[in-house]
Amino acid sequence: MVDLTVMTSGTKPPAACLIGWPAAHSRSPLIHHYWLRTLGIEGGYVIEAVPPDEFKDFLFRLSLRGFVGANVTIPHKEQALALSKPDARASAVGAANTLWYEDGELRSTNTDVEGFINNLDASAPGWDGREDALVLGAGGSARAVVFGLLERGIKRVHLANRTSERSSALADQFGAGVLPVAWDAISELLPRAGLLVNTTSLGMHGQPALELDVGKLPSHAVVTDLVYVPLQTPLLEASRQRGLKTADGLGMLLHQAVRGFELWFGRRPEVTAELRALVEADLTNT
Numbered sequence: 194m195v196d197l198t199v200m201t202s203g204t205k206p207p208a209a210c211l212i213g214w215p216a217a218h219s220r221s222p223l224i225h226h227y228w229l230r231t232l233g234i235e236g237g238y239v240i241e242a243v244p245p246d247e248f249k250d251f252l253f254r255l256s257l258r259g260f261v262g263a264n265v266t267i268p269h270k271e272q273a274l275a276l277s278k279p280d281a282r283a284s285a286v287g288a289a290n291t292l293w294y295e296d297g298e299l300r301s302t303n304t305d306v307e308g309f310i311n312n313l314d315a316s317a318p319g320w321d322g323r324e325d326a327l328v329l330g331a332g333g334s335a336r337a338v339v340f341g342l343l344e345r346g347i348k349r350v351h352l353a354n355r356t357s358e359r360s361s362a363l364a365d366q367f368g369a370g371v372l373p374v375a376w377d378a379i380s381e382l383l384p385r386a387g388l389l390v391n392t393t394s395l396g397m398h399g400q401p402a403l404e405l406d407v408g409k410l411p412s413h414a415v416v417t418d419l420v421y422v423p424l425q426t427p428l429l430e431a432s433r434q435r436g437l438k439t440a441d442g443l444g445m446l447l448h449q450a451v452r453g454f455e456l457w458f459g460r461r462p463e464v465t466a467e468l469r470a471l472v473e474a475d476l477t478n479t
Contacts, residue, residue, distance in 0.1 A: 208237035208259055209457045212251065212273075213266040216242035220472050221264055224450045227471060228462040236458050245269070252276050252299070255292070262293035262457045264450075270333065277301035285367075286336045290449075293456040305337035308449025309419075310345060315448070315464070316440035317415045323387025324348045327379070329403070330392035331359035334419055338390055339363065343370050351386070353379050355393075383409035391418045396426040407431045418442055424476060443472060 211221045225238035241263075243251045248269050255263060265273040270288035277299045283289040289301035313320045326347050328338055331354035342350050350371045354360035360373040374382060383389075389410060395403035397420045405428065407416065416432040421442030429439050447464045455461040 205259055206235035206237060207261045207458060208239065209262045209264070209453070210239050210241045210260050211264040211266060212241050212243050212248070212269055214242060214244050214248075214268060216240045219266070220446065220475060221450065223472060223475055224447065224468065225454055227468050228454055228460075229458070232458075232460050232462060234458050234460060243269070245272070248272055249276060252292075255299070256294065262291070262453065264453055265290050265292060273301055282306050282337075282340065285340045286333070288333050288336070291453040291456070293453070302452070303337055304449040304452045305334060305445075306341040306344070307452060308445045308447075309338050309417075310341045311448040311451070312444035313415070313417060313440050316417075316444055317438040320388060320415045320438070320440075321345050321347065323413070323415070325351065325382075325385050326388040326390065327351045327353065327382050327386035328390045328392060329353050329379070329395075331356070331363045332392065334392040336363060336366075338392055338419075339367055339371055342388075343367060347388070351382050353382075379405065380409065383407075384411060386410060387414055389414060389416045391420065391426075391428055394420065396420050396428055398422050403428050407435055407437065410435070410437065412436070414438075415440070417445075419445060421446055422476060424473060443469065443476070447472065 211219055219240060222238050229236050245268060270290055273289040273292060274283055277289060277292055279289055279301045283301050283303040286303045289303055291302050291304050293300055326342050328335055328350055339350055351374050352360045352364055352371055353374045353376050355376050357375060364371040364373040391403060394400045415438045417440040418426045418428050419442045420426050424443055429441055432439050451462055
């Protein structure tokens, strides 16, 4: 691991950044600037477009560029893990999305885990009383979701992916509590799924719909979709019409940003209705 020591000027307000390639339109600056403003903190948050072959050098000079930490997005999350000292969550998920300095060393975590869990706690209190969860997808987001569910005590996580090899590999990584299932067996599992989580892009604008009959879910089921464009996916719409508790992808986006802000700026912010309305308006207008 490269020794990435921190240097601070002591003259400029603290600033963090989002590192990605390409640097797509992100809501992270909107979220962090809202918290900086409402908490009365002098600080900044910017987007940095960094190609993969320049990422290592950018991290090595992160503090020299005036940053106290960073968010990391596609395609840098695995490299960020390798170039930092990860915590248990980042190691288990195999990717880092939040970086900060501690005792002169660059540390990393994956806040998708707590973003997912804290959003469920806020949207559907008591959700963790369910014994069986059904997770759709086996990518990076699914790894964070599965880790969070097992950490919270869910007994059985059924994992369905269109490519069965990926779900089997993920199950091998996490152990006996994760059970890979064939994509065409989803319908059979729905009646016992107390929690349904969509981590795929199905249902997103420009993507195929998620073909699934929520009528087969038990009446106590909780349904969550990591997609937040559109805000109300067909899966969530159908679930709400059935009277099921739901948690949407925007909530997870907001909750995953909390810890990074606290690490960089020293205050723990809150996810408020005003912040959500602000980001919703931005999503609607783009």
